[in-house]
Amino acid sequence: AQSVTQLDSQVPVFEEAPVELRCNYSSSVSVYLFWYVQYPNQGLQLLLKYLSGSTLVKGINGFEAEFNKSQTSFHLRKPSVHISDTAEYFCAVSDQGQTDSWGKLQFGAGTQVVVTP
Amino acid sequence: DTAVSQTPKYLVTQMGNDKSIKCEQNLGHDTMYWYKQDSKKFLKIMFSYNNKELIxxxxxxxxxxxxxxxxxxxxxxxxxxxxxxxxxxxxxxSQDRKVSYNSPLHFGNGTRLTVT
Incomplete structure (x- = not known):
């Protein structure tokens, strides 16, 4: 079974400053990796996803994530945040192989980003 | 609009009652899921169905x-x-039977259930 750890429960950041949200995962097989964003009182929206290839993945709204296989991490970054980026961000993984967790999306506990002027 | 839509958005009810939440998707996907998000924002899968089959x-x-x-x-x-x-x-x-890179999850906007 896979697991996901988001290392920060809340990240306060000033507008136009950079932000990094940390995500580590563990699994006995290769995984698909995702970042989702949840704006207040809304559902989850896919920001970006990773399978293989280039370790830097670009997503929507100026976000990007870097995959590091040796550290089993998939950190999310944005070079300059806006007030509208205030939201909850979820890292998620799904096993590629046929394990008991195959096909299930396992979510981290979320990181709340609060952007202030 | 193509989307996953669920109703109602809010549901307030008393202990002991029976209630239903409805969900519809017009994305042409084969698999649908229910997730529960608790007060600490933790998301946990409950069920999934693929072409009417519980998987x-x-x-x-x-x-x-x-x-x-x-x-x-x-x-x-x-x-x-x-x-x-x-x-x-x-x-x-999701498009396919299982979540994958080519078949990510698409979410509805949620139903907030409050039991009093």
Missing amino acids: INETVPNRFSPKSPDKAHLNLHINSLELGDSAVYFCAS
């Missing part, structure tokens, strides 16, 4: 019963509601 059934009280009349609809019926059932319930769908 994921996590450890959930049997007071919760999903029903899928067709692959575009997945409803959640909850009997004898308890205080601990208060949460936000999300419906989601």
Whole structure:
């Protein structure tokens, strides 16, 4: 079974400053990796996803994530945040192989980003 | 608009009541899911259906019963509601039977259930 750890429960950041949200995962097989964003009182929206290839993945709204296989991490970054980026961000993984967790999306506990002027 | 839509958005009810949440997707996806988000924002899968077949059934009280009349609809019926059932319930769908890079989850906007 896979697991996901988001290392920060809340990240306060000033507008136009950079932000990094940390995500580590563990699994006995290769995984698909995702970042989702949840704006207040809304559902989850896919920001970006990773399978293989280039370790830097670009997503929507100026976000990007870097995959590091040796550290089993998939950190999310944005070079300059806006007030509208205030939201909850979820890292998620799904096993590629046929394990008991195959096909299930396992979510981290979320990181709340609060952007202030 | 193409989307996953669920109703109602808010549901307030008393302990012991029975309630249903409805979900519909017009994305043409084969698989639909129910997730529960607790007060700490933790998301946990409850069920998934693929073309009306139950394929994921996590450890959930049997007071919760999903029903899928067709692959575009997945409803959640909850009997004898308890205080601990208060949460936000999300419906989601994916193109394929399993979540993958080419078949990520698409979520509805959630139903906030409050049991008093």
